[in-house]
Every structure is written in structure tokens, then in C-alpha cells.
Amino acid sequence: QKEVEQNSGPLSVPEGAIASLNCTYSDRVSQSFFWYRQYSGKSPELIMSIYSNGDKEDGRFTAQLNKASQYVSLLIRDSQPSDSATYLCAAGGGGNKLTFGTGTQLKVEL
Amino acid sequence: EAGVAQSPRYKIIEKRQSVAFWCNPISGHATLYWYQQILGQGPKLLIQFQNNGVVDDSQLPKDRFSAERLKGVDSTLKIQPAKLEDSAVYLCASSPRDRGSYNEQFFGPGTRLTVL
Numbered sequence: 001q002k003e004v005e006q007n008s009g010p011l012s013v014p015e016g017a018i019a020s021l022n023c024t025y026s027d028r029v030s031q032s033f034f035w036y037r038q039y040s041g042k043s044p045e046l047i048m049s050i051y052s053n054g055d056k057e058d059g060r061f062t063a064q065l066n067k068a069s070q071y072v073s074l075l076i077r078d079s080q081p082s083d084s085a086t087y088l089c090a091a092g093g094g095g096n097k098l099t100f101g102t103g104t105q106l107k108v109e110l
Numbered sequence: 111e112a113g114v115a116q117s118p119r120y121k122i123i124e125k126r127q128s129v130a131f132w133c134n135p136i137s138g139h140a141t142l143y144w145y146q147q148i149l150g151q152g153p154k155l156l157i158q159f160q161n162n163g164v165v166d167d168s169q170l171p172k173d174r175f176s177a178e179r180l181k182g183v184d185s186t187l188k189i190q191p192a193k194l195e196d197s198a199v200y201l202c203a204s205s206p207r208d209r210g211s212y213n214e215q216f217f218g219p220g221t222r223l224t225v226l
Contacts, residue, residue: 004152034214043201043217044153088152095165096141096205096213100152 002027004091006101014109019076021104023089026070030099032092033065035074038103039085048074079108111136114218116202122224128190131221134183135204141165143215144177144187145201153201159185189223197225 003026013019025033032051036044050056050063050072062075072091076083086103093099115134123129135142141160145153156175158165162182170177174193179185189196199220205213 008150032213036217043199043220046214046216049214090152092213095158096215097155097158097166098215100154102150102152 002030002091002093002099004089004099004101006087006089006104008102009105010107011104012107012109013079015079015081017079019079019083019106019108021074021076021087021089021106023072023074023101024070025072025089025091025099027091027093027099028067028070030091030093033063033072034090034092034098035061035063035072036088036090036100037083037085038088044088076106079106081108081110084108114202114204114216116200116218116221118221119219120222120224122226123192124226125194126191128188129192129223130186130188131200131202131223133185133187133202133218135185135202136216139204139206139216140182141205141213142179142185143203143205144185145203145217147199147201147220149198156187192223192225194225197223199223 035048038044048063050065056063060077064073088103089101090098144156147153157167159179177187201220202218203215205215
């Protein structure tokens with residue numbers, strides 16, 4: 001059973017701080033990893049993808065991948081109230097299939 | 111570029127009734143997915159199409175759920191008869207032509223189904 005594990009939260013951070021979201025996956029065959037943001041009542045929106053070990057930066061977002069530890073993380077710098085949402089981690093394996101975690105709820109407080 | 115379109119956005123039915131959802135993927139996207147997302151959970155894949163062929167339907171409850179993508183473009187997902195536990199958001203996603211595992215998926219707005 002392929003699994004993606006996330007802490008459900010809520011993770012509360014003050015405005016302007018760095019939010020750190022973590023994810024572990026069980027299937028060593030997974031080759032691609034994605035972070036989706038989902039606002040309440042809305043559908044998931046792709047914000048980051050990462051395929052190689054190391055860091056990938058896009059604006060205020062940095063995705064980190066460590067395949068040896070089977071660990072993926074998302075850092076959000078200068079967190080804003082508009083970042084308050086549920087963040088879904090997904091792992092991609094063969095056949096373009098994604099396995100999603102249950103999501104971490106992030107709350108950015110003023 | 112237009113995103114993934116879905117309709118209806120909301121549907122309320124009674125148990126044992128039937129319901130159908132429609133999805134039109136991003137233009138040119140060969141792969142189409144239907145997911146079920148229950149409140150508080152991540153999306154769960156129901157069925158994956160590559161063009162008009164089924165790639166994976168291992169988690170589709172085939173006794174009550176069916177899906178088709180006849181011309182390799184839009185798709186319909188049907189539930190007949192519906193059960194209370196089918197209450198969820200049904201998400202359609204699409205991705206470009208097959209690039210192995212590195213295929214980003216883009217979601218439509220979803221259909222929120224309530225079964226009473």
C-alpha cells in the first residue's frame with residue numbers, strides 16, 4: 001500500500017514567518033513529488049513540483065526532496081494570511097498516478 | 111488557456127438515485143483523471159484515461175460507478191445507485207501527453223455531491 005503521510009495540523013505561524021510543511025512517502029519507486037494548495041471549498045491548485053534531490057525555489061516557496069529519507073518538505077517564506085489553506089503533498093509513481101496525503105492545514109495569523 | 115471544466119458544481123440527490131458528472135480537460139491534454147475527495151482527506155483516484163482508453167480503474171467501485179471518455183476529450187462519471195457514503199467532491203484533472211512520472215496534473219473546480 002503506497003502511502004503519503006502528512007501532519008494534519010493545524011500549523012499556526014505568525015505573519016511574516018517561515019512556514020515549514022513536511023511529508024513522508026512509503027514507495028521508494030516514487031520519482032516525482034508535488035505540492036498542491038487547497039483553499040476551503042475549492043479544488044487543489046498546483047504550486048510546486050520537484051523531481052531531484054535538493055531544493056527548488058519559486059518565489060516565496062521552496063520545495064525540498066530527500067529520496068534517501070523519503071522526505072519532502074515545503075517552505076513558505078514571509079507567510080501571508082492569504083497562504084492560509086490546506087497543503088496537499090502528492091507522490092507520483094509509474095503510470096502518471098499520484099498518491100495524495102491527507103493535507104496539512106496552515107493558518108497564518110496576523 | 112482555459113482550465114479544466116466540470117459540471118454541475120453542486121448536486122443533491124437521495125440515496126439509490128443516479129447522478130452523472132461531466133468534465134472537459136485542458137485542450138490537448140491526453141490524460142484525464144477522476145478523483146473522489148471526502149471531507150478531511152486527500153483526493154483518491156477513481157479512474158485514469160489515456161486518450162479514450164482506461165489506464166487504471168482499480169479503485170473504481172464498478173458495481174455502482176462507471177466512466178467513459180468516448181472521443182478522447184470530455185468524460186462523464188456516473189453513479190447508479192448512489193449511497194450515503196458517496197457524498198464527496200468529485201474532481202476531474204488532466205495532464206499533458208505521457209511523460210512518464212513527471213506529469214503535472216491540473217484540477218477542475220469539482221462537483222460537490224450530497225446524498226441524502
